Amino acid sequence: MKIDHLILLVSSLSMLTQAADKLGFVFELVRHGARAPQKAQKDQFMVPEGMLTASGQRQRYLMGSLNKQRYIDIGLLDDTYNPAQIYIQSTNFFRTIQSSYAELIGIYPPSQKTKLNDGEKQSLKSGKGMPKLKIRNQGKTVDPGQDPMEGFQYIPVFNYQTPDESDDLMTGGCKLIDEADAYLFPRNDTYEPVADYIMPVLRKPIQVAYGLTDDQAWGLSYPQLYDYSDSQLAEDKEGIPRRYSYSAEEWFYMRNTQKWALSLTFPQEYKKIFATKIMRNPLMNMHNRMNEINDGDKTRDSLRYFIYSAHDLQIANILEWLHPVGHDFVDVTYGSSIFFELWYDTDCVNSLRDESCFKVKIIHNGMPLKLSTCLDANWYTRGSYDQICTYTDFRAHTTNFGYSGMPLHEKCAETFTPPSME
Template sequence: MSSKRTSFQERSLLSYLSNTYCYCTSSPSSSSLDLAANLYMSEQHHHEKKTESDQDTSSSSCAETNPSSPYELKLVQVLFRHGARTPLKSIPDVIEAEWVPTLLEPPAHCHINYVVTDLHGGPKPPAPVEDSYRKNTLTGGTFPGQLTTVGMQQLYELGKRLRRKYIEETHFLSSTFSPAEVYVRSTNIVRTIESAKCLVAGLFQQKQKDPVPILTTEAESEILYPNYYGCKLLKILGSHRWAESSTLPDIAADLQSIQSALGIPAHQHVDFILIRDDMVARETHGLPCPAVLDTWRNKVEKRAVDMICHVYEPSKRENLQLCVGPLLHILLSNIDEKVQATSSEPNRKLFLYSAHDTTLIPCLMALGVFDMMWPPYAADLTFELHQHRQTNQSYVKVSYVGQDLLIPGCSGVYCPLEEFKQALSGYTLSSELYKSLCDSTEELSKP
């Protein structure tokens, strides 16, 4: 692992941000749906990471495959981003890409039988975010935000990587999908549902006895992304951050310069997240991109991250709590139920959560390991629960895009469960407390 990443991991999140101040640029629509859609904007070319060469990571590379390892794998939870997709919006007044329907054709090997339900097995809830995409059509005839063939293949490959580790190498999972063993949840958006389907196809190679249940929930109660649609307090905080971003001088100056270089009139609404979203989507699918972006690419990447960092503002605990607190609480609850043997599904071994870049970024911030790089398509954040064979003590190991992470506050890559809980204690929120805070209109008191 690079020295830059190692030194980052050794710092707390707040001390890192004190040295790397995050800016923002511009404000999206004031409506909750438009704000939610803006925060889905995405995509990053893969940034390679070397494996950390300390003793903990060396032992973790063989712990699951070596029967003599002191650690026994008990539970896996994978939070992953959807695959490559059509852009949410096109950069205005530049050469347009043709987003034709053939870019969305599903590969045969990604096909499985599946059913989408609510969290209790009932009918699939309404999907207002997805409905908002269907109100617009991109040049070429497709809708914004749709998973492409490239994206489907990316999730299939992620499924194959998980298969190699958890089925072929460790025999942790059965080779055939079993709903008693595997839980699949997705945001109620077509691209994440299809991403979950493709991952399962790669993981189990289309081996299933019954349709795979993919669970979703209504927009108002979604916790797999920062919910500006359903949390009033978060909407207030988030809207303020977006509005404030347009006044930050460095972002504003760079935005004015790139608008001029692209020939975009000053009255056109554009920001670095929008530009990045369209740019990366085009690059990923081999579609024409304005030549001027070649010289602006690194600046676009940096400013997009600066924007989202400013919006989430991890140095303000209440904001990050409302973004990911309920999700972190569920992840920890799943761990506790396995450790204490209190789960209603005692055979469950794998939780799959199909989500967004705007899920992964605040999670990485809360863990103290956000590296100031936008999560690539199909990025995965994996939480493994292990039990020491001799002491029976529980440990959590976290990896991101296949590389183990040292969480600040943890004594090793294999983090004792109590240390892991303490590291996240400032951000986790029970569903009851989350609802109470969301319904309030006053900011949380600082710790």
């Protein structure tokens, strides 16, 4: 995430703060920070393939620092970490887990208040303050003044280590979607709608950049092109000199290759299933929070910040599923995010206590998103040019575009049938 992107995010969020009364709940869907390539050439990286880099960790730390200003300073969250207020779930990858902790350090940075005093250190070093376990080299367990974790707030990041139907972030949580992705992603014909105009532009640059033979270049499949694109974008993020002097058009398609590799693997009905599954728990918790506020908001010990730390796959498909008006994306950069914010009018809540007092604002990488359902209802029902969704219209939009067949767990239990065999 470049600094100009951060400035845009800050300014956009600041304007949104001024435009509403009070913030009640936030759902954040965010991609991990910069990483080493997963395939192709990765010899210039200091970390193994697919692992978070130092710059990637800094990306999510800076995002956490921004969110601290945004959500703690505005009063949504307590100054001191309250475990009842935040839930963060990551996919089971080191890069997303590490990114999660980096962001949390930005939200709740190290504080002198949590440092051990000399007596506590001595108690641990002597063994009196340690659990009743046999410890090897006990005298070296605590070195006063050299504990690198002093001052850090310990916040849990949850994840599923094995595929489970309760895991809404990974395709493994839905057998049907997982099998469809495994079948469609590596197939060259999956990308026929875009390959005819992307491949001719990038074949020669990729050949020169990666030293391919003529046969290798002409035999290049779209999934292979995606691997090279992923490698080039990872190198570019680390400031490594480009392997080729790409034109503006070539670099556009280099980035755009990623978008289609992520989204074309999910036919429309499957995209609905995947997106509905990702959104179901955040939407349920948003609704619960709305009810709490209407009931008088009697406690600070309630969930109000829900974070999914995931990948470009989830971001791309949620964006396409939402169908935002007048908003397109070229690719899903490292650290990309979508924020869903629940705002409410306090005077309205005090008098009416219903969902008409609430609105939902959606922000993708600092840019507000507009939804057709909300725009139409605002104009045709209310005669308003307002571009923000009422809570009711937002839920109508997600329902209209969401999966509405049999229960999700039953649909996900089905076996995927390849298109040619249907």
